[in-house]
Amino acid sequence: xxxxxxxxxxxxxxxxxxxxxxxxxxxxxxxxxxxxxxxxxxxxxxxxxxxxxxxxxxxxxxxxxxxxxxxxxxxxxxxxxxxxxxxxxxxxxxxxxxxxxxxxxxxxxxxxxxxxxxxxxxxxxxxxxxxxxxxxxxxxxxxxxxxxxxxxxxxxxxxxxxxxxxxx
Numbered sequence: 523x524x525x526x527x528x529x530x531x532x533x534x535x536x537x538x539x540x541x542x543x544x545x546x547x548x549x550x551x552x553x554x555x556x557x558x559x560x561x562x563x564x565x566x567x568x569x570x571x572x573x574x575x576x577x578x579x580x581x582x583x584x585x586x587x588x589x590x591x592x593x594x595x596x597x598x599x600x601x602x603x604x605x606x607x608x609x610x611x612x613x614x615x616x617x618x619x620x621x622x623x624x625x626x627x628x629x630x631x632x633x634x635x636x637x638x639x640x641x642x643x644x645x646x647x648x649x650x651x652x653x654x655x656x657x658x659x660x661x662x663x664x665x666x667x668x669x670x671x672x673x674x675x676x677x678x679x680x681x682x683x684x685x686x687x688x689x690x
Contacts, residue, residue, distance in 0.1 A: 538555065541580035557595070560585070571607070577610065579596055581594065592625060594628070596627070596630070597630060598610075598631050607639075618647070627679045635675065636664070648679045653686050
C-alpha cells in the first residue's frame, strides 16, 4: 500500500501519510491521507473491533498559509458489523476530542454505514456530513462501478461547506 500511496501522490499530492492496519503474507493494507499541503504526521490508532478485521484511525495535522488554526485530518475504515462500528465510533470521538481541542477537523473515508446510523453520534460531537448538509443525504459510493449504497462519509467540524462533488 505504501507503494500505491506513493504512486498516487507522486505528481499531484505533495505530502502523504500512511498507516498500516493489517499485515499478511503477501502484503498489507491500511489508511492513507493525501494532501497538497505539508502534513505533520500523527499516529495510526488501532480501532479494530474484531480480531479478524484490522481497522485503523489515521491522524495528521495540516497548517495552511494564512490560517491561524491547525486542521486535524482523520482517515477511518470501520467494521462491517454495526456493533463493532458503534464501539469504534466511541473510540474515534474520544481520540478526536483529546487530539484536536475543538479545532477544525475532517474525518473521512469508509464508515461502512449504509443505514446512516453514524450520523447522530457525529452530530452530537459537533460534526456535519458534507453531502448530507448540502444535498439532504450522504453520497452513494458503493459499489464503485454503479454506486447504490452510501458507505463513505466526509464529516467536518469548524468549516463552512460551500460545495461537494462525488467522482464515481
